[in-house]
Amino acid sequence: MPTCEVCQQPANQICGGCKLVYYCSRPHQKLGWREGHKFKCCAFKIQYSDTLGRHMVATRDIQQGEMIIKEKPAVIGPRITCPTVCLTCGKSLDPKEFHSNWDYYKCSKCNWPMCGPECEAAEVHKPECKAMTDRKYKCDIKYQGPNKVQAAYCVISPLRVLLMSTSNPLQYENIMHLESHLEDRINTPLYTILKANLVTFVVQVLGLPFDEETILKVASIFDTNSFDVRSPDGSRRLRAIYLTASMMDHSCKPNTKHIFLGDDFHMAVIATVPISKGDLITATYTQSLWGTLDRRKHLQTSKLFDCECERCKDPTELGTHLGNIYCSVCNNPFGPNTEWRGAMIVSTNPLDETAPWKCEKCEHFILSKQMVWGNNALKQDLQKLNKTIPNEFEEFIEKYSQTLHPTNHLVVQAKLALVQIYGNYKGHSLTELPNALLQRKLDLCHELLEIADKLEPGWSKFRGTLLLELQGAMTMKTKREFETGKFTKAAAQDELMESLTLLQEATNILRIEPSMKDTLELKITELTQLLDATAPET
Template sequence: MPTCEVCQQPANQICGGCKLVYYCSRPHQKLGWREGHKFKCCAFKIEYSDTLGRHMVATRDIQQGEMILKEKPAVIGPRITCPTVCLTCGKNLDPPEFGDYYKCSKCNWPMCGPECESADFHKPECKAMTDRKYKCDIKYQGPNKVQAAYCVISPLRVLLMKHSNPLQYENIMNLESHLEDRINTPLYTILRANLVTFIVQVLGLPFDEETILKVASIFDTNSFDVRSPDGSRRLRAIYLTASMMDHSCTANTRHIFIGDDFHLAVIATVPISKGDLITATYTQSLWGTLDRRKHLVTNKFFDCECDRCKDPTEFGTHLGNIYCSVCNNPFAQNTSNRGSMLVSTNPLDEEAPWKCEKCEHSILSKQMVWGNNALKQDLQKLNKTAPNEFEDFIEKYSQTLHPSNHLVVQAKLALVQIYGNYKGYSLTELPNALIRRKVDLCHELLEVADKLEPGWSRFRGTLLLELQAAMTMKTKREYETGKITKAGAQDELMESLVLLQEATNILRIEPHMKDTLEAKINELTYLLDATAEEEVQ
């Protein structure tokens, strides 16, 4: 029988967090927590290997939807370049009413107002600048003007920790930097001229060039892109523990940011077994393998060799594939090969040729890259509020791109977001044909989500939310026009409710989704009750 962690007597109360220790009573559980278990209580451990470096491993079975980690940022600050933001709260500053932004009375950096200026968060950097009589010269130059001056702030905050919080400084400096790989890049040539000059010559801080650039490189290697739900703040932050998660292109977690202080919460999207790696995605899961691996090697300095990257069809989604121009030629005599795709002969080698699955036709990798980039540019030029342009893109390249090619997927996702949500295309305004189109698009994208972002991913949750809304409107219209019976309407509304309940399980932890989900559940429940009452009458 297990024994109590505190008194070593027989115990049957297991710790609800780590599921590893037992207690004989509630008082001993509280005592054990105060005496140190709170620092060890988690569902994972950090291990090291020569191939993976430091990584996170599950110490027990983890349930789908379980919060594995909640962590506050070790340091948070502006991105290298960004619009004008407040140094304290990170909010994008609106165009000023009277010529210029509110400025800190000491260092002259743009701020929200007196409250942010006087916040403790801003004081160390403000003092470092005012001690040297430095004044920021950012002025209002029009909306969304990108400022390069912010590149100094996040590294400065880490460097100032050497005296204010030496333990945190050492923890950050012990993270992987890959400075040796970045040092001669164009960006770091600019940082050497701007960041190093600012820290050493302008502020007179006692740091050498290598240390300053190492801090910048630690940010580039380990930081998370932090966004507020309303889009008013976009920052970058380092989370010491979360940075230990290994990458996978089909990760078993997702993360969200909670509160104004941006605590990071890591959520299991699928059940994770004891001993399994706990993984995150450091790239975009809806990009093809060529783009994902290029992004990872350029920004994180490693070559991904996960199962998805090894599979030339990306788990059968054909996300990065195109149709073979020979087999799918409308004048080809042999029609048995129609639908065959060009796939990479070695997905882990970006220079490997691409060959047809059925015939001998092949093209060079650089031809694939050129074509991919050209079509990406076409997609980026489309009006983000004009669904016809996305529909035309899908139709135009239907003989070239697989229906779940990543460019087509992005176009379909844009349509799902426009239909039912944008002005002029709300669900009440959409004709029946476009309601059905939205339903079909959601089903197609859910098939992709099941393979590339399995489980309770944000992608799946938002698609389910869009699908149930369209299905509910479709059912309501068909019932009102007599196309389906009351019983049929009840069945379809129950199907929509099942989808909504799953979407709620996935998204309810998102801070900005609670009211939306409750309203949708109440609305659907009302429709179910209304049709039930009519049937009784």
């Protein structure tokens, strides 16, 4: 029988957090927590290996939907370049919202744009403000029109870490022990600019006692370890370092998702699938709907490592074919090989960006640089489309239907845009959609859910959002068919119960998302009312 962690007597109450420690009573559990278990109670441990470096491993079985980590940022601040934002809360600033003189509210001491007096007085701004005012430095950012990108913000986040060396030396040391990869970045064009701007600002303008290597190391630690932080409404976008979460290994098919909670941007890491004891706990540092060429290029550039996960090794990307195109020889309508219609071009070695791409049936091949060029050209075409006009996305899909596989990542992104437009945008709401487009939305949701089940299975936000879109379209279709007499009350009830099952799963996935509470409650109310309206009379 297990024994109590405090008194070593027989115990049957297990710690709900780590599931590793037992207590004989509630008072001893509280005592054990105060005496140090709170610092050890977690479902993971940090390990080191030559291949992975520091990484996170589950110390017990972790349930789907379980919160593994909740962590406040060690440091948070603006991105390297961004539109004018408040240094304290990160809100994008527009003088029209705050003042009538076509300029921002400015900190009364250092002159940096802020929301107002409350943000000016915030603790996070005080150290940098003092460092600047002590040297009589005044920020000179002026309003130059909406969305004007400012390069001056590159100094703020690194400066906040450097100032911790005296205000919070323990936190400073913890951050400085993170991987930087400075040796790989030092001669890049970006770091040549940072040498001129960031180092000059810290050393010459502010007169702080740091050498060039330390300053650039801090910048590189940010680039290697920071998370892109966004508020639910999109009004704030920053970058932050989370000391524990940064230990998670990357995977292009992760077993966790993360969200940001509250105005102080606590990060919650949540298991999207069951994780077994001993398994790696993984996150993704790129976009799941990008093809392997784009994902690996992004990781090489931003995080300085070559991903060799299961998905990246597979030429078909776990059977999704996100990076594949049709073979122009086998799919030539006048060609001799009619039995090879649908044959695809796949990479001969996905882990080598210079490897040629070859048809899976015939001997036709394409050089890697041709694939990269074509991918980039079509990506630019996609990015030019108006995000509110569905016909442009439909035309893109049709235009490249003989070239791109139906689940090529560019087609998938176009289809996802259509799912978001149909049923949600003005002029295309569910009540306004003709039956043909309503069915189109249903078909697209089913297609994308098949991809989500392979790339982001379980309780991922991608799957949850698709389930919610599918449920809404199914409910509208049932409502129309009931009102036109195509469905009896019993048949409508059966269809609505299927919609309810989808809504329940979507709610399980999305209820922790800060911006989804009202939407989910409205969906549940609407579906409940429809179920009542179609209930058989008693």
